[in-house]
Amino acid sequence: MRALLLRDLRLAFRAGGGFGLGLAFFLLVAVLVPLGVGPEPATLAKIAPGILWVGALLACLLSLDRIFALDFEDGSLDLLATSPIPLEGVVAVKAFAHWLVTGLPLTLVAPVLGVLLNLPGPGYLWLVASLAAGTPALSVIGAFGAALTVGIKRGGLLLSLLVLPLYVPTLIFGAEVVKRGAAGAEVSVPLLLLAGITAGALALLPFAAAAAIRVNLR
Amino acid sequence: MSLWEYANPKKFMQLSAGVLPWVGGLTAVCLIVGLVWGFFLTPDDFRQGSTVKIIFLHVPSAMMAINAWVMMLVASLIWLIRRHHVSALAAKAAAPVGLTFTAIALVTGALWGQPMWGTWWAWDPRLTAFLILALFYLGYIALWQAVEDPDTAADLTAVLCMVGSVFAVLSRYAVKFWNQGLHQDSTILKVGEKDPIAPAFYVPLVVCIAGFVLLFVLLVLMRTRTEIRARRLSALLARERLA
Numbered sequence: 011m012r013a014l015l016l017r018d019l020r021l022a023f024r025a026g027g028g029f030g031l032g033l034a035f036f037l038l039v040a041v042l043v044p045l046g047v048g049p050e051p052a053t054l055a056k057i058a059p060g061i062l063w064v065g066a067l068l069a070c071l072l073s074l075d076r077i078f079a080l081d082f083e084d085g086s087l088d089l090l091a092t093s094p095i096p097l098e099g100v101v102a103v104k105a106f107a108h109w110l111v112t113g114l115p116l117t118l119v120a121p122v123l124g125v126l127l128n129l130p131g132p133g134y135l136w137l138v139a140s141l142a143a144g145t146p147a148l149s150v151i152g153a154f155g156a157a158l159t160v161g162i163k164r165g166g167l168l169l170s171l172l173v174l175p176l177y178v179p180t181l182i183f184g185a186e187v188v189k190r191g192a193a194g195a196e197v198s199v200p201l202l203l204l205a206g207i208t209a210g211a212l213a214l215l216p217f218a219a220a221a222a223i224r225v226n227l228r
Numbered sequence: 229m230s231l232w233e234y235a236n237p238k239k240f241m242q243l244s245a246g247v248l249p250w251v252g253g254l255t256a257v258c259l260i261v262g263l264v265w266g267f268f269l270t271p272d273d274f275r276q277g278s279t280v281k282i283i284f285l286h287v288p289s290a291m292m293a294i295n296a297w298v299m300m301l302v303a304s305l306i307w308l309i310r311r312h313h314v315s316a317l318a319a320k321a322a323a324p325v326g327l328t329f330t331a332i333a334l335v336t337g338a339l340w341g342q343p344m345w346g347t348w349w350a351w352d353p354r355l356t357a358f359l360i361l362a363l364f365y366l367g368y369i370a371l372w373q374a375v376e377d378p379d380t381a382a383d384l385t386a387v388l389c390m391v392g393s394v395f396a397v398l399s400r401y402a403v404k405f406w407n408q409g410l411h412q413d414s415t416i417l418k419v420g421e422k423d424p425i426a427p428a429f430y431v432p433l434v435v436c437i438a439g440f441v442l443l444f445v446l447l448v449l450m451r452t453r454t455e456i457r458a459r460r461l462s463a464l465l466a467r468e469r470l471a
Contacts, residue, residue: 154391158384162374171370172388175363176395179402186406200405207398218391225383 011095011103018107022076032069032112033119039065040123051128058127059137059188065123066116066141067148067177073112074152075169077104078160078223087160091227097220105146105153105216113145129192136191140204144184147208150215151176157219161226179207235312237456244449251446258439265432282340284433288440290333293361296326296444300368301393304386314452316382317459319389320372321451325444327365334358353403354411360399364392378459 022029043061044054081087090100120141121134129137155173159165183204190197234240266284273280303319306312337355338348349355371388375381425433 158371158388159374161380165374168367168370168374171363172367175360175367175399176391178360179395179398182399182402182406203402203405214394215391218387222384222387225380225387228380 011099014090014095014100014103015107018104019110021080022107022111029111032072033115035072036065036069036116036119037123039068040126044127054128055130055192058124058129059133059192060185061127062120062123062129062137063140063144063181063185063188066120066145067181069116070112070145070148070152071170071173073108074156074173075159075166077108077153077156079156079165082160082226087223088227091223097223098216101153101157101216101219101223102150102212105150105219108153109146109149113141113149117141117145129188132194133188133192136197136201137188140184140187140191140201143187143201143205143208144180147180147204147211148177150211150219151180154215154219154222157222157226160223180204183207232310232312235310235314237314237460240314241453241456244453248446248449248453251442251449255439255442255446258435258442262432262435262439266429266436270428270432276344279340279343280429282336283429284436286333286336286340287433288437289329289336290358291437292440292444293326293329293333293358295441296322296329297361297364297389297393297396299444299448300326300389304389307382308386308390313382313459314456316386317455318448318452319386320382321455322444322448323365323369323372325447325451327362327369329440329444330358330362330365334362351407352411353400353407356403356407357396357400360403361396364396368392 039061043057043065047053047057078087081090091097093100095103117138120137124134124137152173155169155176158172159169162168183200186200187197187204190200234243263284267281270281272278300319300322303315303322307316307319334355337358341350342348368385368388371385372381375384
């Protein structure tokens with residue numbers, strides 16, 4: 011399993027792996043939104059939590075089809091399916107690798123973009139905390155969507171249509187944590203619910219994704 | 229003799245052919261009686277005027293929008309567990325019907341909301357949850373259309389339907405958390421209150437709900453029969469190509 015994780019990370023970091031693409035996209039969102047809505051600090055402070063979360067979510071979406079598609083095309087997914095690791099484990103490892111190259115950097119970079127969007131002071135800690143708690147759910151839900159669409163040519167658009175509705179609860183609770191944190195209010199309820207969604211998704215979705223991959227490899 | 233005999237497409241076609249005219253007739257009777265009664269023979273509401281009458285379309289279609297998804301979930305489970313093709317085709321057939329009911333509920337709600345709330349749309353939990361439900365329907369239908377092999381498509385959409393159900397319920401409660409509501413709670417199912425709705429409205433509403441349930445059954449049966457015929461046709465064509 012560790013070999014698989016290292017292999018996925020190496021593939022992502024080397025040329026053409028798309029590492030950094032999500033980060034660049036996230037940066038662009040944070041730059042484009044003030045250009046669109048105007049530079050008033052009060053307006054930006056108000057919408058910053060939502061924009062940062064939506065931006066992170068879309069950046070995460072961007073690289074989802076890479077989780078399985080390339081391995082499906084060159085046949086390594088068949089090898090992984092017949093390997094001694096259960097397919098559920100393969101899905102979990104690949105989702106984890108996806109999180110390491112997208113979710114984690116997004117979480118680390120988000121405070122910098124918070125400055126650009128004039129996020130109020132107490133919000134930074136909760137921005138990082140909510141992204142750290144929520145982005146694993148984005149990766150594993152995305153892995154499920156990618157598993158469903160892996161056999162479809164040009165399935166990228168369909169993948170977004172399938173995955174975005176599934177992202178709704180994560181987005182609501184994640185943005186709520188930052189909004190409340192920025193306003194100095196109590197954040198424990200949405201943060202716990204967010205962590206609950208992540209834990210539930212991590213526990214259940216690898217099974218659904220593995221079932222979908224088995225169907226697609228038939 | 230068991231229920232599963234009707235999982236045989238031939239048996240299903242025989243049974244549904246016999247049942248269809250009856251369901252169709254009952255649907256027509258219920259809908260005509262319910263809607264005419266509701267629209268023309270009930271009094272105007274004290275405050276809402278005649279706009280209250282949109283309830284006879286709005287409430288039944290909203291109920292069926294959710295029930296259709298539940299039916300798809302049950303049919304998907306039957307397909308995954310017992311591999312009956314009719315079940316998978318019924319789930320496929322129900323999805324566009326459910327989407328249409330969702331759209332009717334949203335549109336009639338907007339038409340009522342404009343004079344009553346002063347807005348076509350509000351980011352109210354119920355409205356938002358319905359919009360998200362419509363997105364789930366769209367994704368489900370799109371996945372059916374995108375996958376070429378019918379059995380693969382049936383498997384994948386069934387898995388999507390199960391996961392989607394969990395997330396649809398989660399979203400429902402998440403949006404409740406996210407915003408306070410403008411939409412009133414459901415009145416029909418209020419327990420313990422005597423006559424939550426005036427009987428003059430209640431009876432035609434129940435007739436309309438029965439009509440919408442029957443309409444759903446009718447449309448799903450018809451669409452399932454079409455799907456079975458399409459499946460037979462492609463099997464025939466494939467056989468001819470081999471011969």
